[in-house]
Amino acid sequence: MVARYSGASTATADCLVRTSLLLLTAVATVSRTAEAVLSVNATPEYIHPCRKSDTQFNNCIKQTFNHLRPYLINGIEELTVPPIEPLLIPKMQMENGHGAVRVRAILSNMTIHGASNYSVLNVRSDMNKFRIDLGLFIPHIEATGNYDVNGNVLLLPVRSRGDFWVSFENVTALAKLYGVEVKKEGVAFMKTDRLGVGFKLENSDFKIKDSINRQNVIGEAMNVFLNENSAEIIEEMKPAASQAIGKHFKNFLNNAFLQIPLKVWLKDSE
Template sequence: MKFYVILIFCLMDQVYGLERPKNESKYVTPEYILPCHKTDPNINTCLVGTFNHLRPYLITGIKDIEVPSIDPLKIEKLIMENGQGAFRVRASFYNITATGASNYSVKTIKADVENYHIELGIKLPRIEIRGKYEVNGNVLLFPVRSKGDFWAIFLDVDAAAKIFGKEVLRDGERYMRIDKMLVDFRLQKSRFRIRDIINHGNVIGEAMNQFLNNNSEEIIKEMKPAANAAIAKHFKGFLNSAFLKIPLPIWLPGA
């Protein structure tokens, strides 16, 4: 008898097109996402919790949306070019490994969810970076050519990011795509070290190391716009790879 009742309901579903209950979502929320409803009056506080909730998952990476681990964070290449001021150089960095990003904490968020604009304030206690570099240009009117390995450490980093997104439709699903991203940062202390394979072991190589550390604040100030642009370009691609795999209703119900 039970079998026939089930069969009748299945036939009715096909014939009359019985619908899923209105309050039953077709989406399954993964454990690494804490959704924030679009109409939540405390949406900014909710999003702070959402971004901080992601931290342990970002350490190991999130396979189902192809997000790699952020600690260590691997960056294939960053190009910084500064054509003004005392430091007119083009600096290329390769095979970069950054550690310490998993200790981030999102302190503030200001979101305009109607227009998909998000401003974040982020704190990073310590970032250590290693990789290879190549620099060509002029420093204080002197020509500079340097290539080799680099190491840098940054302490007490305060970063700010502005995300300008828009809604897009892909395969019948709605997603947010980042069209523009701006990044800025301040740091309390920094330390640099390079191993120049062109000038290694001579007076020029050692002088460059001393110059980098004795003038680190000025160098960072001069190169900051180029660094901001390069970092924003990288993380725009990084974040889009995730946002374009998670439909809007999963992380922003009501959108």
């Protein structure tokens, strides 16, 4: 039983890594601090503009995001958007203080491959309220990095730190963007007010190298335990992970959105 409890502690850390990274890839468009602002008369090649009056508006927005994909692979220099292949995440923190899983997790130095292979499956929008829901599909994702987890699971103490590797197959995700209109020097922009994500996946594989519990459990036993219990732990951590990731990526998305006037990508906006 001792080995199983230790396995639970370290396996829980793995579940948190998997949950956070999966949601991260659902909103993989990352940008740095904004400096320049596009002219309202500009139509860059990476922008596929739409009109709210278009009877096929949702389909147009779908084309806009799919059109953007090859440019994100190499980065967009004038918006200071770096390449997303690989996608680099310096640090992500989340905390869950309710239920059976009460932990604080920090993921750092993350390198994610495969996010650029996303495709937009469907779009639902209400641009009068600046709402956009995106259904996404990513066939394969691999990620590496460091993790640090501290807390309790079912009254069992959890303390684990080390390196991880994880892969996912056939990921479907839903990204919900809640925006507001803001003006800078009389020019209208859309600002991301909230961002939420959810996901499903078919298969996953993972390995961790715990640096503080080396003498307590065999690595293969940890992976077996995680395979048997990961679904319950991931489900428990989804709200906390979604909140942390939404807050984190909202700021990055705004660095890009607040450089592109509404009239550049929404031609009949006021």
